[in-house]
Amino acid sequence: MSRTISRRSLRSPLSALALLALTAGAVTACTVPEAASEPGAPQSASPETGQPAGATRHMIDNGGHRVAFYVTQGTGPTIVLDSGGGEDASYWSDLVPELHEATGATVITYDRAGLGQSDVVPGPWQVESAVSDLESGLEQLGVTDDVTLVSHSQAGQIATYFAQDNPELISGAVLVDANLPPFFTDEQIERLVAFSQPQLDAAEEDPDDPQNRQLLSTAESFVATSTDFHQATWPDAVPATVVVSEKTPFDGSPEDVQRWKDAAASFVQAGPHRTLVDADGSSHDVAKDRPELVLEEIEDMVAAQR
Template sequence: MTTRRMSRFRRAALAIVLPVVVVGAVAACGDPAAPEATPSAGLHMIANDGHRLAFHVTPGHSPTLVLDAGGGEDSSYWNTLLPRLSRATGSRIITYDRAGMGASDEVKGRWDGRAAAADLHAGLRELGITRDVILVSHSQAGEVATYFARANPNVLSGAVLVDANLPQFFTDTQIQRIVALTAPQIEALEKQPSTKENRQLIATAENFGPTHQAYHQVSWPDRVPVTVIVSEKTPFDGSPQDAQHWRDAAAEFVAAGPGRTLVTAHASSHDVPKDNPALVLREVEQLAATG
């Protein structure tokens, strides 16, 4: 691997994979018998486990689309795509800031995917949304989606995972590569002035290996249909070996269960919602129409 390619891989690992640490599984279930609520439009600050989270509601009908951004991004990531989704589907749309991002409170300690999934579940329940939800999850949010789906399959009618972190990607070999290559960047961050963004990256890196070894063993529930969009360039455009592993992981995920569809975002970087919003719009619209 050339020096230039190694540098690109390190940047991808830090920006895409490190903001991705998820573990365990949350214990909750949907309540399909509960009547659907109609939450008011705008910002809702919702408390869960001692911290507050920012949820934003765009009115519409069911199914409810929940847009979850990747690592290092908050709800504003969806500002361009959101109105197009609203017009095309007529669906209610929820965007939110995970703990430590945007307007949501920070939580001390390492980033915990179980807590992230629990935060999302708590927010939806507080808004009265307990069924007919479609997750649209980019990058790191794919891990949150996986744990949420395992714990709350009755809440979901489907998901669109957009170049998302999938369990099949995190083999022992890949985890070791990522940990080794990102260690210098994390050490450098720890020496810099403490900022909200830096603290989030450092928290995400803590205990990376064991948490992703656990995530590697997790499977998507068969009862929840899912569309997987994989970018042609992947997060590792400068490293053919890692890019191929990313694409292979997406194919393995889709082959592992029923009701799964694989779509390639041709000529797109990892940032598919920005590079090819029409593709994301089409796949969400199709799932919403059939869900």
């Protein structure tokens, strides 16, 4: 995290959820990675991991570290669920069986580096590495087309760059209260940096703690990553449904709630084949508060591409 940005007082308070959602996510969800199988070897998902019954675990090697992918096998299209910052694949465990039953599709979840069963990667969080992990995982799993990508919160950054690099692979995306480029103006980045400093100072007292490690690694690159992300564009060829919660990550800060919603509206208006859906009554965790809505939007996106 840059130390040169001033810690000026914010005009309205930002909740802890806002900080965690946009930098390292709900860091309380972090777990110490368990011993993994040989790269590429499928295993039955352990109940202890919180993964859906019937899913198999594949340890994918990419650049010297291993990433855990969980596959519920189906036919036809593939649905890839990408959780928000600090959350592992178990975030989606309740939705996977329903999605699989409703669509018959193959459903894939995965633990990003440093979370769940995946290896820790030292150093600052890099969105390029996260995109590479997802690309490598799908390639090694034999997924070559017809992917519906579902991304929550911080995963919106990964989705944007993944879609730019692989527009032919994605048939559509459902962005669930996801980070979107228009939100990350210089002013908004400064607000988030100023608010985050006390949490970062506390985390630095115990940097080996897995939760603190995840927060610090993401915060270290937050300014540069967010500044670059503000310039990113979503490919016009990839349809996208943007689901926006009522409370957003900024519940309690009306100004920032409005900025989040305005960014979503701006994103949708900036290109074709984009739809805005309001998740009334929902917090930032739309998949937990309004699972029926998320399921409906994913099913509609899959059906529209058939």
